[in-house]
Amino acid sequence: MTYTSLVLKSLIRTPLRTLVTVMAVASALIVFGCITSFMSGAHSAENGAMNRLVVTSKTGAAQPLPLTHVMAIAALEEVEAVSHTTRLNTFSGFERNFVPASAVDPDMAHAVFGEDLALTPAMMAAFTARTDGVLVGRSQALVQNWRVGDRITLSSKLYRTAEGSRDFSFIITGIFDGQTVGTDTHYVIAQYDYINALRSRHVDTVDTIVVKPTAGVRAADLAPVIDNLFANSSGPTRTQTERQFLEAFMAQIADIRSILNAVLLISLLSVLLIITNTMAAAVRERRFEIGVMKAIGLSRSRIATLVLAETVVICGIGAAIGAGVSYAIVAVSDPATGMVFDAGVIARIIALAVLLAGLGGVLPALSALRVSPIKTLRSR
Amino acid sequence: MKHFSIAPLISLTDVCKSYRAGRSEIAIFQDLTLSIDAGEFVAIMGPSGSGKSTLLNMLSGIDRPDSGRIRAGETDLSLATERELTRWRAEHLGLVFQFYNLLPNLTAAQNIELPLLKRPLGRSARAERVRVALELVGLADRGTHRPAMMSGGQLQRVGIARAIVTDPSVLICDEPTGDLDRRSATEILELLRFMQVSQGKTIIMVTHDPAAAAYASRVLHLDKGELVPARQEMAE
Ligand SMILES: Nc1ncnc2c1ncn2[C@@H]1O[C@H](COP(=O)(O)OP(=O)(O)OP(=O)(O)O)[C@@H](O)[C@H]1O
Ligand SMILES: [Mg+2]
Numbered sequence: 001m002t003y004t005s006l007v008l009k010s011l012i013r014t015p016l017r018t019l020v021t022v023m024a025v026a027s028a029l030i031v032f033g034c035i036t037s038f039m040s041g042a043h044s045a046e047n048g049a050m051n052r053l054v055v056t057s058k059t060g061a062a063q064p065l066p067l068t069h070v071m072a073i074a075a076l077e078e079v080e081a082v083s084h085t086t087r088l089n090t091f092s093g094f095e096r097n098f099v100p101a102s103a104v105d106p107d108m109a110h111a112v113f114g115e116d117l118a119l120t121p122a123m124m125a126a127f128t129a130r131t132d133g134v135l136v137g138r139s140q141a142l143v144q145n146w147r148v149g150d151r152i153t154l155s156s157k158l159y160r161t162a163e164g165s166r167d168f169s170f171i172i173t174g175i176f177d178g179q180t181v182g183t184d185t186h187y188v189i190a191q192y193d194y195i196n197a198l199r200s201r202h203v204d205t206v207d208t209i210v211v212k213p214t215a216g217v218r219a220a221d222l223a224p225v226i227d228n229l230f231a232n233s234s235g236p237t238r239t240q241t242e243r244q245f246l247e248a249f250m251a252q253i254a255d256i257r258s259i260l261n262a263v264l265l266i267s268l269l270s271v272l273l274i275i276t277n278t279m280a281a282a283v284r285e286r287r288f289e290i291g292v293m294k295a296i297g298l299s300r301s302r303i304a305t306l307v308l309a310e311t312v313v314i315c316g317i318g319a320a321i322g323a324g325v326s327y328a329i330v331a332v333s334d335p336a337t338g339m340v341f342d343a344g345v346i347a348r349i350i351a352l353a354v355l356l357a358g359l360g361g362v363l364p365a366l367s368a369l370r371v372s373p374i375k376t377l378r379s380r
Numbered sequence: 381m382k383h384f385s386i387a388p389l390i391s392l393t394d395v396c397k398s399y400r401a402g403r404s405e406i407a408i409f410q411d412l413t414l415s416i417d418a419g420e421f422v423a424i425m426g427p428s429g430s431g432k433s434t435l436l437n438m439l440s441g442i443d444r445p446d447s448g449r450i451r452a453g454e455t456d457l458s459l460a461t462e463r464e465l466t467r468w469r470a471e472h473l474g475l476v477f478q479f480y481n482l483l484p485n486l487t488a489a490q491n492i493e494l495p496l497l498k499r500p501l502g503r504s505a506r507a508e509r510v511r512v513a514l515e516l517v518g519l520a521d522r523g524t525h526r527p528a529m530m531s532g533g534q535l536q537r538v539g540i541a542r543a544i545v546t547d548p549s550v551l552i553c554d555e556p557t558g559d560l561d562r563r564s565a566t567e568i569l570e571l572l573r574f575m576q577v578s579q580g581k582t583i584i585m586v587t588h589d590p591a592a593a594a595y596a597s598r599v600l601h602l603d604k605g606e607l608v609p610a611r612q613e614m615a616e
Contacts, residue, residue, distance in 0.1 A: 001486075001489075001493050001494075001506075002497070002503070006497075009485055009486070010485070013485050288481075289483050292481045292483070293483075293494065294466070295440070295442055295469070295475055295481075296469070296475055296494065296495050296542065297467070297470025297471075297473070297495055297498070297546075298466075298470075298494070298495075298497070299463065299466050300462070300463075300466070302498065373442050374437055374442055374443050377433075377437070377442070377477070377481075377554075378433070
């Protein structure tokens, strides 16, 4: 027998109670694991680069800009590369099956985003070989069960062809993965010339222009230069860093985040109460035995350590289950959620489990410290 | 060295102890003095509530006197900290209780092993000590039994084995036969005398039973806070 086996024996004396407490810890850590995976995933404004600029219409991000702006910006000395994007607002089959698609100029997009999206020369060659070619992000391809070579039809809520159809037909020429797991790959990249030729509205316009400054030029300095260029034109612009631009979108998600954080905090507090309650009950039930152990020479600190060790075991098993289930949930979840379960998430789950064990065990351990052997022996 | 050898093993000097009951104070002991030599088997008798258990608790370092000194060997228990008292108990003392006080979820052997856990002994060394202790109390084949499956007499043997497994110099027993039938009580008392005679233990035992007290080498009577040697015919 060892101190360790003493701890384990105590835990299996009340198997149901131990199990319930372990499951409570596990469920709180599952909530924590999933939320942490979500927050560390694609839904982070940190994915927006500081060194790129996003140009939108001054009247609103949904307003189109003339295509000629792209050429004008590209001509600037401080600009290394430019790419433009036109959102098509598309779905596949039925309206709720939203498949975000954007039309770009392949070469321009490659120059600006090629690295982020891990686009290979082979992919680019296949993509540009036909004008109705599209690149599909890995997560969207998984959701739709699409493969390279598939012919797909996307219906636009914004554009119709001259014949009045809102259906656009494409061939999938490649699937991109993105450079990191956090990269959003839930959309489709189509070719601007193809869309622009078919659509009957907003011809020769783009929605946003992304600008990569020349090395040595600060994005923040370039932004006013671009806006001044178009200040007196028919399409005045608003230029921000990509991160600022994303942060505006993230504002809504930030609200969700604070709600999630509140939910998390409450679930952690309640599991803390459950742990404390369980261990306090255990100490109360074993008050007599603790008194006897003290009388026969086990030190107070040793007995408090045994109580804390029980809490650590409960939280440790809970953390293992919590991490395992979180991993499974993230693995089977819709990639659109953008959840990422990585070493950082595991580390945070472990850290939290240690914290729960410490905080949850401290009051019961103190009450074990206070058990008086005199009173114990007199109570019999 | 010579001085130490003739000094009593345990001595109480002018010990006072009282309990507060509501507003009034009940004095249990006033200026109690007692000394016990190494190797003695002392029985303490007395009416219920006379303070026998309180006396044993102070000797064990579980309780403290209000004033006066308690010395055990070279240790002054009245000055020791709680931590020192715990260590002293673990090293020098074996406690035997009326109701055995075994842990119900541990086997007999595991109960006996409990006081050994804080010793710097390996697993096999501990197991060997437990085996010897079980053999000494005549329960060599009962190590894996749980307390719920054992008789009162067997439980008290396990209690004694747990008390002696650390090889302490003193055994303190509070009514060790109080819960046992005559036959089991006799076995336990024989065992205690064996511990005194052939293992050289000093034994201090509280009992209500004159027949039990007869096993002791000295019988003291505690009444109204005074310790007096029992009259010869009572002890006989
Ligand atoms: N914590 C306490 N608070 C108040 N009074 C106490 C306390 N502990 C003991 N007493 C009182 O001290 C007296 C001596 O108690 P003790 O248990 O030492 O007697 P005892 O001789 O062992 O009795 P018994 O033979 O019934 O075991 C009793 O009157 C008891 O009520
Ligand atoms: Mg008593």
